[in-house]
Amino acid sequence: MDVVKTAARLIRAESPSGGEAPAARVLMEEAEALGFAPELDEAGNVEFAIGEGEHEVLLTGHMDVVPAGDPGEWPRPPFGGEVVDGELWGRGAVDMKGALAAMLAAMARLAAEPPAGRVRFLAVVQEEVGGLGSRFASERLQADAALLGEPSSLRLMRGHRGRIEVWADYEGRLAHAARPQLGHNPLPELGRFLAALEAFETAVHPDLGEASCTPTFVGSEPQATNVVPGLAQVCIDYRFVPGEDPEAILERMRLIAGDASVYIPETERSSGEVKMRYPLVFPPYLVEADHPLVKTALQALGQEEAGVWWFTTDAPYLASSGAVVLGLGPGDPELAHTTRERVATAELEAAALAYERVSRRLLEVLNGG
The missing domain is CATH 3.40.630.10 (Zn peptidases)
Incomplete structure (x- = not known):
């Protein structure tokens, strides 16, 4: 051929x-x-x-x-x-x-x-x-x-290396941006979390090298430029090496995330007759x-x-x-x-x-x- x-x-x-x-x-x-x-x-x-x-x-x-x-x-x-x-x-x-x-x-x-x-x-x-x-x-x-x-x-x-997709959700309270004191803006808290991640300690493997912790997405809801958001989110792409435990990594992030909900989401995929649901942890x-x-x-x-x-x-x-x-x-x-x-x-x-x-x-x- x-x-x-x-x-x-x-x-x-x-x-x-x-x-x-x-x-x-x-x-x-x-x-x-x-x-x-x-x-x-x-x-x-x-x-x-x-x-x-x-x-x-x-x-x-x-x-x-x-x-x-x-x-x-x-x-x-x-x-x-x-x-x-x-x-x-x-x-x-x-x-x-x-x-x-x-x-x-x-x-x-x-x-x-x-x-x-x-x-x-x-x-x-x-x-x-x-x-x-x-x-x-x-x-x-x-x-x-x-x-x-x-x-x-x-x-x-x-x-x-493996990959973990970690999300942190910060709850806010909607308000007009002209009267921000009437709401609660979650973005400053999210910003402090991003700053803290720069010092997040990662493991080193003799063959696979260093793990990495990379914020890849930040968003807020609603997507309006004159509204204090009711939700702010960040996604972290964490590349981990053998010997690191995803749950332990998650707990360490929670310690620096303040009041955020920090979690690994699940996804559901289907193809043909097959349907699967699994967390976004790739070993x-x-x-x-x-x-x-x-x-x-x-x-x-x-x-x-x-x-x-x-x-x-x-x-x-x-x-x-x-x-x-x-x-x-x-x-x-x-x-x-x-x-x-x-x-x-x-x-x-x-x-x-x-x-x-x-x-x-x-x-x-x-x-x-």
């Missing part, structure tokens, strides 16, 4: 979180053309497997993409899937339709000479909004190892540097050391099935979510070969070879 053409088709199949069906159809068509029998599960994930045996390697990634923003800000149309000067442009080129196309090509190569064991392809929904697809699939997955195609410039990755993930499967993958790739991502992924949910999750994806991660998103076509082709090579070697080791 032509991995670049498949990736371009996927980019043209717009698939926001919750609307992955167009990308799923492309993957189904491409897989069927290769002789596979892909299926959609109850959540809308695309899945099929090759080979037989006791051990299994999973090739996985997500179909959804973040919004493209103003198309006029893009050098190339965000959903055009254009190849220019050896680079494929568009939303999802890096994050992560390019990886899905490369994984599909790797499956074709593996099927031509089946390894001793199973290799499963899994393309999931809603990674960008909490991981419903991987959370659902992990309940039945039985893979020993997983290759997750989030962008890494084809460097092996072994983990990342960290880390495989030890000396894990045998890390060493195996590094040897297969000819690399010396695995890195870590600076963003969160579906790895914790996939790992809950018992799989050792390793990261490997084409594309510069710093181009993800930007208007410059693009990936070198040569890197897509190299990714297909890398997924095949690493899958074969992992199965050899899992089988005692």
Whole structure:
């Protein structure tokens, strides 16, 4: 198969979180053309497997993409899937339709000479909004190892920090801004909380680095410029590392938040027949540097050391099935979510070969070879 053409088709199949069906159809068509029998599960994930045996390697990634923003800000149309000067442009080129196309090509190569064991392809929904697809699939997955195609410039990755979304609500009392003494303005209290957060102590992990505490949103209700607000809110994006407890972080924020209600909200997501509700806590993930499967993958790739991502992924949910999750994806991660998103076509082709090579070697080791 032509991995670049498949990736371009996927980019043209717009698939926001919750609307992955167009990308799923492309993957189904491409897989069927290769002789596979892909299926959609109850959540809308695309899945099929090759080979037989006791051990299994999973090739996985997500179909959804973040919004493209103003198309006029893009050098190339965000959903055009254009190849220019050896680079494929568009939303999802890096994050992560390019990886899905490369994984599909790797499956074709593996099927031509089946390894001793199973290799499963899994393309999931809603990674960008909490991981419903991987959370659902992990309940039945039985893979020993997983290759997750989030962008890494084809460097092996072994983990990342987690994320907690914390909100603080300050209650006020409405009044005319010309007579503020008749109400209660919550904004000064919120401002003092923001100032206190600048000195908020964060943990440091030897592999994942320092946790971070970043206010990302401030709002008030009603949104009128001549009214003392009845509510002021701030959202804090806290990136945490293993050893930190989300509840303990929450309690520490409450100590400096005054009279605010400080909490981690829950979200409810649905896809197909599946509905899930979960708090906005996205765990960290880390495989030890000396894990045998890390060493195996590094040897297969000819690399010396695995890195870590600076963003969160579906790895914790996939790992809950018992799989050792390793990261490997084409594309510069710093181009993800930007208007410059693009990936070198040569890197897509190299990714297909890398997924095949690493899958074969992992199965050899899992089988005692």
